[in-house]
Amino acid sequence: MKIAIVGTGYVGLVTGAGLAALGHHVTCIDKDATRVAKIAAGLAPFFEPGLDEIVADGAAKGTLASSTDVAGPVTAADVVLIAVGTPDHEGRIDLSQIESAASEIGAALRDKAAYTVVAVKSTVIPGTTDGVVLHALERASGKKAGPDFGLCMNPEFLREGSAVEDFTKPDRIVIGAIDPRAAEVFGRIYAKFDCPKPVISLRNAEFCKYASNALLATLISFSNEMAALCEATPGADVEVALDCVHLDRRLSPVIDGQRVKPGILSYIRPSSGYGGSCFPKDVAALRAFARDRGVDAELLNAVSAVNDRRTAAVLDLAEARIGAFKGKRVGVLGLTFKSGTDDLRHSPAVTLTEQIIDRGGHVTVYDPIATEIARNAFGDKVRYAAGALDAVNGADVTVIGTAWPEWSALNWAAVKSAMRGNFVFDARNSLRALSLDPGLVRIQIGAGA
Ligand SMILES: NC(=O)c1ccc[n+]([C@@H]2O[C@H](COP(=O)([O-])OP(=O)(O)OC[C@H]3O[C@@H](n4cnc5c(N)ncnc54)[C@H](O)[C@@H]3O)[C@@H](O)[C@H]2O)c1
Known part of the structure; x- marks a missing residue:
């Protein structure tokens, strides 16, 4: 499948390089041109055990590309993942990176005829995917979530320090989906994994990530x-x-x-x-x-x-x-x-x-x-x-x-x-x-x- 990932930090790059290693064609997109250039040269821009190897391999085989441009890779993609930061701002979540990424993706969907699934991988509070994200996508694309494009929420559970291993051997892959069609198309990117893959609502997918981190804390x-x-x-x-x-x-x-x-x-x-x-x-x-x-x-x-x-x-x-x-x-x-x-x-x-x-x-x-x-x-x-x-x-x-x-x-x-x-x-x-x-x-x- 063709996959575009907006946000190439620890989550975006590990996921992108991991999906490329499974045979998908992935473009990792980031605003940070230095980061993008490093990946294009087959180099991981930060340390994570095992990441250097899969980035180099993906770049050499041509399955892992990188770009600062959102429109081109999104137009070509079957599935688009949002993996931008969701930092703290004065004790609450700052969704500005999420909203601007969703707007840029939406703009790229405007003239695209093929069905595309957009999935949020970043950690976002319940109600974000069917709120801020859905509205930004619909506004910028002029299309309707559900019939015109798919919407999913796929929380990430990787741990820094063992992120590549966590990608390779996930405990579960949680798929929050707006409808069965989006879940089915999105689920194909993980077809090779044999682990529980619960398909649940967008809000439950968002919530399970918070419940998990809150339990550990x-x-x-x-x-x-x-x-x-x-x-x-x-x-x-x-x-x-x-x-x-x-x-x-x-x-x-x-x-x-x-x-x-x-x-x-x-x-x-x-x-x-x-x-x-x-x-x-x-x-x-x-x-x-x-x-x-x-x-x-x-x-x-x-x-x-x-x-x-x-x-x-x-x-x-x-x-x-x-x-x-x-x-x-x-x-x-x-x-x-x-x-x-x-x-x-x-x-x-x-x-x-x-x-x-x-x-x-x-x-x-x-x-x-x-x-x-x-x-x-x-x-x-x-x-x-x-x-x-x-x-x-x-x-x-x-x-x-x-x-x-x-x-x-x-x-x-x-x-x-x-x-x-x-x-x-x-x-x-x-x-x-x-x-x-x-x-x-x-x-x-x-x-x-
Ligand atoms: N780091 C972890 O261990 C971990 C684990 C699970 C979930 N998460 C969640 O995943 C999300 C990403 O975390 P991270 O640690 O990978 O973040 P990060 O800060 O390392 O990376 C985010 C990247 O997104 C880029 N970006 C922001 N807006 C952009 C835009 N509009 N277009 C292109 N690029 C853009 C930034 O330049 C940055 O490189 C967060 O919501 C985080 O809570 C992180």
């Missing part, structure tokens, strides 16, 4: 509230308590005599809070959506409040053990919002670093992938290290900002020798299974002194 804030209670309780360690919680067969079932540990358990762990480009904005958008409808979303309000407090809480915990950050030399290891990505958007590690600077710490940062990108976040407020040992050189405290697996391969004796102090503040509790150099003192979160 809730589990994280629940775990962090339990962590805060343990931090206030001498002798208590939330990791030990949660290990026991995880053993409940309803959380980790025993199948054929083997205990299965589902991925969901990784959300029931203490941390310095959730972040990234999705959870904070999606929880905020859902809270605003609730307010607009007169629904008191008390739980979501608390999920957000617990998260907002968490960075300061873990830094208070660290200062109670090691003294004030003021005047201390601090080496921060890891800046991305999770390992496996170069994405710094709303990264808890960036917030943590900013607050250490605000508290008077002199910070050097290092991230296995994103040290250079971090220059946009910190400017000249920090020193940028060439490696982990360089970052901790002369430091009083080493802070683990992101749980990169690289830290387990670090030579911790060399870390000890490089540092002038001996504290390692493990803000993600990711060094728990390691035996560090005996001269180092690991400060963990979620435990009372």
Whole structure:
């Protein structure tokens, strides 16, 4: 099939390159000409494991093209996906990118005779696809959604850091559709996948994405509230308590005599809070959506409040053990919002670093992938290290900002020798299974002194 994708970020490009690898002819469209030129040259414009290979392959085979022009690729396409950003604006969803993308697509449909399905892949609040999107498409095309063109909502569940794998092995492909014809044509782009493909209403498709992210954010804030209670309780360690919680067969079932540990358990762990480009904005958008409808979303309000407090809480915990950050030399290891990505958007590690600077710490940062990108976040407020040992050189405290697996391969004796102090503040509790150099003192979160 011929597919055009408007918006070539993490979602648009992974989906585009993935669909091209399945044999479709895909054009990825973006306003960002640098991004478009890179893809045309067979290069992924950002880091995502496995993405370089499928972008290069698609560009070489001619199944993956890129363009800054919307009209041409949309005119040629059977299916058009909208994968533009839906950022937060003062605590509610900003639909301006969605509306302008839909208008541009609509204009391209005006003189097109062939039936085309337009599908929203971006995360949008319920009522957006059959509201803002439908109206913009109808206005710009002069056509009617349903009889003249199809309209679908296909929420995206990929996780940065494993996005290509998530595309290849989806848990489910949710197809919200205005009518059966749109669902049938749209479903053809995923014909090769053998997974549940529920066909539901547009609004239910929109809602399931929010419910999914709200559940995960809730589990994280629940775990962090339990962590805060343990931090206030001498002798208590939330990791030990949660290990026991995880053993409940309803959380980790025993199948054929083997205990299965589902991925969901990784959300029931203490941390310095959730972040990234999705959870904070999606929880905020859902809270605003609730307010607009007169629904008191008390739980979501608390999920957000617990998260907002968490960075300061873990830094208070660290200062109670090691003294004030003021005047201390601090080496921060890891800046991305999770390992496996170069994405710094709303990264808890960036917030943590900013607050250490605000508290008077002199910070050097290092991230296995994103040290250079971090220059946009910190400017000249920090020193940028060439490696982990360089970052901790002369430091009083080493802070683990992101749980990169690289830290387990670090030579911790060399870390000890490089540092002038001996504290390692493990803000993600990711060094728990390691035996560090005996001269180092690991400060963990979620435990009372
Ligand atoms: N990143 C994730 O992990 C993830 C996962 C699931 C869902 N989502 C959702 O998917 C959507 C996209 O997220 P993302 O992280 O890929 O965003 P992104 O910011 O990385 O990419 C969006 C792209 O759209 C482009 N764009 C905006 N308006 C355009 C227009 N009119 N024409 C052409 N290009 C345009 C921008 O230049 C940008 O490159 C969001 O709604 C997000 O909530 C993201």
